Amino acid sequence: MGLVTLEFIEFCIVVTAVYYFLPGILQNLWLLGVSVYYILQSEAPVRTLIFLGGVTVIVYLAGLAADQSREGRSTLKKAVFLAALLACLGFLLYFKYQNFLIDVLNLVSPVKSAAAGTGAAVVSGRPHVSIAAPLGISFYTLQLLGYLIDVYTGKYQAERNPLKIALFGLYFPQLTSGPINRYNDLEPYFAARRKFDPEGIAAGALRFVWGLFKKLVISERAAVLVNTIFGAYEYYNGLYILFGVSLFAVQLYTDFSGCMDIVMGASKMLGIPMAENFDTPVFSQSVTEFWRRWHITLGTWFKDYVMYPLQKSNLLQAIGDKSKKAFGKKKGKKVPLYLAMLILWLGVGFWHGGAIKYVIGSGVLHFTYIVIGRECKPLFDKIAALLHIDTETAGFRLFRRVRTFFLVCSGFMFFRADSVRMALGMYRSLFSWNAGILTLSGLTGLGLDLQDIFVLVLAIILLLFVENIQQKTDITKAIAAQNLPARWMICLGLVFATMIFGMYGANYDAASFIYANF
Amino acid sequence: MDSKDSNSVKHILFALIRTALFIALAALIFVLLSHVMKNKDDEELTGAYFDYPKGTFDVVFLGPSVMHYGVYPLELWENYGIASYNMSSANQTVPETYYLLKEIIERDHPKLIVYDTTIFKEDFKIQNYANLHFVADRMPYFSENRKAMIEDMIPEEDREEFEIPMTLYHQRWKNLKAEDFRKGYTEDTFGAKIIGESNPVELVSETPTDPFTELNDVPSTYVGMIMDLCKETGTNLLFTTFPIAGTSDNASIHTEEYQTSVRTALFVDIIAQFHGFTHINFLCHPEYLNLDTQRDTRDGHHLNVLGGEKMTAFLGAYIRNNYDAELIPDRRGDQSYAFMDKALGKYKEVKLRRSLITCNRQALYEEFLARLGAGQDLLVVKASANEVSISRGGEVLYAGGAEPVTISAGGKQFEITPGETTTVKADGALVSQNRAGTQFIVYKDGGKKLSDSVCFGVNESGAEISRHMFNEDY
Structure with missing residues (x-):
């Protein structure tokens, strides 16, 4: 059941309507039941259910066994914890990265066979396999592992109620594309009966519709132009490439954050607010800030469960000690930090998919920008002082935002391209002069007519307007503070604008989200 | 029931009423919009x-x-x-x-x-x-x-x-x-x-x-x-x-x-x-x-x-x-069917226009103009390399030869330039510019609204062809 389908909207309405009539314990059972139903509507329902159920059981039992607050031998706890950790990661690797592993295996140990006819030995690779990965595997594996690590490290006690853990793992709004929730954030909502809250439901519904607007009106429209340019980058070179990758940033953001708005809205209607994944990243003034505002739950997960533990590990502590001796205290202490950061970014890149393009585009490149930014900050400050540049002006903030946008876009080039080779080819094409995009025919020759482009531009302006308000205040509360006619006008305007201008229906395929593949 | 519970029930009741009204309004807009958007x-x-x-x-x-x-x-x-x-x-x-x-x-x-x-x-x-x-x-x-x-x-x-x-x-x-x-x-x-x-x-x-x-x-x-x-x-x-x-x-x-x-x-x-x-x-x-x-x-x-x-x-x-x-x-004669008589008047206009804008043969086109257009206040400009005429309601207002002409009819000023590619302008706007052949520009309501502009000619193999202009505007 796709998130952008009438079926899902009907599903959410029925789930919410029944939910508030039920007593506390039945609310959780109801949510679990409908989540199982939701999984059964996915592409590989049985596999997803078995895998997700299996991982949830493993994590539940391992959590009880590895709970630091309970008595028991610490070696046994560690063994159980590691076994469960490896099992979950093993499943993830098997389903998501098996072709990457096959590539690595082919590289390390190529298969030799005799060529037909000549009999000469030729090197051939093991073929890729095609197994449909369970729905949203990368998201809930990290989520459940987060719980296990927290329990093992004594952050909180293991949950004894299997229903709560099952719901934590299977809760349908988070299944497709996250966010990657923390157990201690959701548990209070699972523990008490959720009371009927009309304002909360209205706010959730509005957010749901806003997500649909972003996805159907902006993302799907931008995708037409992006696909044309990325599909023939040899022809659409020069400024077309710059335009294409910038628009892909818009497409990706409205796709992913639109998806988040839909699932957050659905969850909010059920009285369970989930962790935010975006915080107006378009206004970021540095790459570091961008990653604090973009896919927040993934970034914090890797920080909390990979980077910080690594920094505290004996190995990196030892490297730090040696570095301090070799490079001095100030520079030496950066070495373990940067090493931990590098591993974090490799992890983030690898998480997106078993392909080098993700490791570069969503990992190493950003790591490089962040390190350069940190190391060169004193130099930049000196230059600014020398040139008497006031870095606190609105103009300079705008410059930083534009600079950050294009730095992020440089990574998105790899992300969107089919391969590293194609991304590099597009970089080469970028530097050949072609300003056709600046002409009306050049713009309308990309698959959207002038009216559609007009709608796209207006919708992006609306998006920026809303994001600008969101920066300063909670827009949901701002809308709730309006009088009734104004609230209704906003809601109905959004609903019908999405209905009319959305790119959905018989001639479109708006059902899939980019991040649903991860 | 204490006053807190009573307020809570009232709050929920008002919320439900508001929701019902909102849904009713949304449904009404949806129905109206469905009619507008319907093909x-x-x-x-x-x-x-x-x-x-x-x-x-x-x-x-x-x-x-x-x-x-x-x-x-x-x-x-x-x-x-x-x-x-x-x-x-x-x-x-x-x-x-x-x-x-x-x-x-x-x-x-x-x-x-x-x-x-x-x-x-x-x-x-x-x-x-x-x-x-x-x-x-x-x-x-x-x-x-x-x-x-x-x-x-x-x-x-x-x-x-x-x-x-x-x-x-x-x-x-x-x-x-x-x-x-x-x-x-x-x-x-x-x-x-x-x-x-x-x-x-x-x-x-x-x-x-x-x-x-x-x-x-x-x-x-x-x-x-x-x-x-x-x-x-x-x-x-x-x-x-x-x-x-x-x-x-x-x-x-x-x-x-x-x-x-x-x-x-x-x-x-x-x-x-x-x-x-x-x-x-x-x-x-x-x-x-x-x-x-x-x-x-x-x-x-x-x-x-x-x-x-x-x-x-x-x-x-x-x-x-x-x-x-x-x-x-x-x-x-049944008053409850008066709407059919009313529809009949409009139908005759529609029948003529649809016949004209899809017609591919000159002889039939002229027949449609004469027979289906009878009683309708049509202004017809006919122009070819060696003949120009303007008629209204079947009455010929102008008939000439191959020379360019500027003439007022039906509240419009027509500039007609016969030749191998005859051009007709109405109030300065091009209403016909086709290749060799006979061109018809038809207005209804005595010249107020352009109904059709078509050129009949022959192709290289001698077969009769027609080229309609502006059809999409109707």
Whole structure:
């Protein structure tokens, strides 16, 4: 059941309507039941259910066994914890990265066979396999592992109620594309009966519709132009490439954050607010800030469960000690930090998919920008002082935002391209002069007519307007503070604008989200 | 109950009332918007049958496009006083007809159904979704028959565009016109599709090798259901099989298709007789219509406006002569049918315009102007390399030779420059600039509104061709 389908909207309405009539314990059972139903509507329902159920059981039992607050031998706890950790990661690797592993295996140990006819030995690779990965595997594996690590490290006690853990793992709004929730954030909502809250439901519904607007009106429209340019980058070179990758940033953001708005809205209607994944990243003034505002739950997960533990590990502590001796205290202490950061970014890149393009585009490149930014900050400050540049002006903030946008876009080039080779080819094409995009025919020759482009531009302006308000205040509360006619006008305007201008229906395929593949 | 609980209940109650009002308002906007967005450009969808009061029409025509092109209900009204509506549509399959007929009978109990059997030789429930929309989108949204039809024909995963047509029609937002915001249909021809295009057909002379062909499973099942339905409800059913079906197309004679059509039509003769219904087999008896196959056909399947007039006249006379006047009365003069007289005036304009803008032969074009345009205040500019004329309401205002001319007529200033490529400007705007040939620029309302601009000429191989300009503006 796709998130952008009438079926899902009907599903959410029925789930919410029944939910508030039920007593506390039945609310959780109801949510679990409908989540199982939701999984059964996915592409590989049985596999997803078995895998997700299996991982949830493993994590539940391992959590009880590895709970630091309970008595028991610490070696046994560690063994159980590691076994469960490896099992979950093993499943993830098997389903998501098996072709990457096959590539690595082919590289390390190529298969030799005799060529037909000549009999000469030729090197051939093991073929890729095609197994449909369970729905949203990368998201809930990290989520459940987060719980296990927290329990093992004594952050909180293991949950004894299997229903709560099952719901934590299977809760349908988070299944497709996250966010990657923390157990201690959701548990209070699972523990008490959720009371009927009309304002909360209205706010959730509005957010749901806003997500649909972003996805159907902006993302799907931008995708037409992006696909044309990325599909023939040899022809659409020069400024077309710059335009294409910038628009892909818009497409990706409205796709992913639109998806988040839909699932957050659905969850909010059920009285369970989930962790935010975006915080107006378009206004970021540095790459570091961008990653604090973009896919927040993934970034914090890797920080909390990979980077910080690594920094505290004996190995990196030892490297730090040696570095301090070799490079001095100030520079030496950066070495373990940067090493931990590098591993974090490799992890983030690898998480997106078993392909080098993700490791570069969503990992190493950003790591490089962040390190350069940190190391060169004193130099930049000196230059600014020398040139008497006031870095606190609105103009300079705008410059930083534009600079950050294009730095992020440089990574998105790899992300969107089919391969590293194609991304590099597009970089080469970028530097050949072609300003056709600046002409009306050049713009309308990309698959959207002038009216559609007009709608796209207006919708992006609306998006920026809303994001600008969101920066300063909670827009949901701002809308709730309006009088009734104004609230209704906003809601109905959004609903019908999405209905009319959305790119959905018989001639479109708006059902899939980019991040649903991860 | 303490005051806190009481306030809470009140709060929830008010919230529920607010929600109900919000949903009602949203639903109202949705219904209005659905009407605005609904496709009205396609003539298959221009009908507004279900918008008329229940029981209005005594006769309803059903079937595929041959019927759609061939029967003009407002001419049946004008000449025979028959209140009828043509609900046929492109490739209307037998199952589609069954559900539509069921809806029509349950709602209106018409006295006579005239149903064309040309599609009986096919063996599918649905040809494509677009054609099903022509049927489904005209039926009342909450109709059980509509629902049953969709469930019968469309796989569950594809039903969305039928269950909520807005998911399909919202794509029209950039093509909306002022007419889309008006109530009803501005050009209701009562379901007739009028085409002025004329292409000669050649009739197949070979007789079928087999006497008849039994129907395939799908048509057989649903034709049975249609006949049962008519019997159960006491509705008269008149089968027709239109002439020329599959005889030729683009100068190719489809002998096999024609023979299949004939064998199927012969089988319809048998089942109609067996079940006590009448079948008019025009395919085997084209002489009933006195059809001129050099003029009256649009292609190897469809009649044009000339053929349609003949078919309409035949059916009008047939119905009048074979059905009791009490059953199908002459409704002319009945005040409750005054809307048909009003529609007739508009229909004549529409018939002329549609005939003109689809006409491909100069002689017919001039005939349409003279015959169909009689009584309409038309301003016609005719220009060729050596002849220019302007007439209004049949009266010649100007007639000249090959010299360029500037002349005022119908409140417009025309600049006409005859030559190898004749150019005509009206108030400085180009209204015709075609290649060699004779050009016609037609205005209605005495020159107020441009109706058509066309050039008739010949191509390299000597065949007559026509080029219509501005058609999309109508």
